[in-house]
Amino acid sequence: MKLKSLSFLLVIVFLASCTSIYSTVENVNNKKTYDSKEQYIETVNKKNHIAKEKIIILKDDELTTFMSEIVSKRLSTYYGIANKSYFVSAEQLSIKSCSGQMTSLYKLFIADDKGIKKSDASEIPFLTNLQLDNSKNTVIFIYSHKLGGMIKSKINGVIDTLEKENNFDYRVISIDNPDIINKTR
Structure with missing residues (x-):
């Protein structure tokens, strides 16, 4: 007993x-705060090996719109893939946080597979703020430092797999704005 x-x-x-x-x-x-955007970007770069120029911090009003979209579409880690003409949302993934599915979606995207839903890139207003290279296919990630060690498999795993592909690029959109004290510096 x-x-x-x-x-x-x-x-x-x-x-x-x-x-x-x-x-x-x-x-x-x-729970961590950052004194400036520069400190935040430097920390993300060093800790996660993400190139500084690939880290995007949206303006607060853009972040509000972005957050509404990722919540309504139930996105997690992956936002989608874009080039100069098209945008494909990660909403099409059956498991929204699966790195293997994101890699497969990228390969379907570059193969111009008719089975994936594409939107006109010009219909996604904030894509213009991401400074995308029009000659590349860009995977757009959603990032928060609160994800901790999960970043290595979810984001870095996809980057490591796809950087061997021709015309691959990426951007990492931060959703950590509330944790950055001075966003103007």
């Missing part, structure tokens, strides 16, 4: 602490 009670107690403790163990191991939902 004692062994059964002890086992039950251990299961309860494990289940109750699972979230905090995962958060600690993966450094998820950490």
Whole structure:
């Protein structure tokens, strides 16, 4: 009887602490602020090996619109793929955070597969602010430092796989604006 009670107690403790163990191991939902955009970009670059010029911090009003869209489309980590003519939303992925599906979607995009839904790139207003190279196919990621160690598999994994492709490029849109104290510097 004692062994059964002890086992039950251990299961309860494990289940109750699972979230905090995962958060600690993966450094998820950490509370951190940055004094400036430059400090934020420098930190993201060093910690995640993402090129500084690829990190985009939207203006607060653009971020509000962007956040509404990613919430309504239930996007996670991946926003989509764009070139000078077309935009393909990651909304088409059955598992919105699956790096393998994003890689496959990119390959369908460059193959001009008729099975994927394309929008006219000019219909996505904020794409013009991302300084896309019109000769490239650009994967657009959604990033938050609160994702912790998950970034390595979700974003860096796709970048590492696709950077061997001709005409591949990427941008990483930060949604961490509330954590950047001075966005004007």
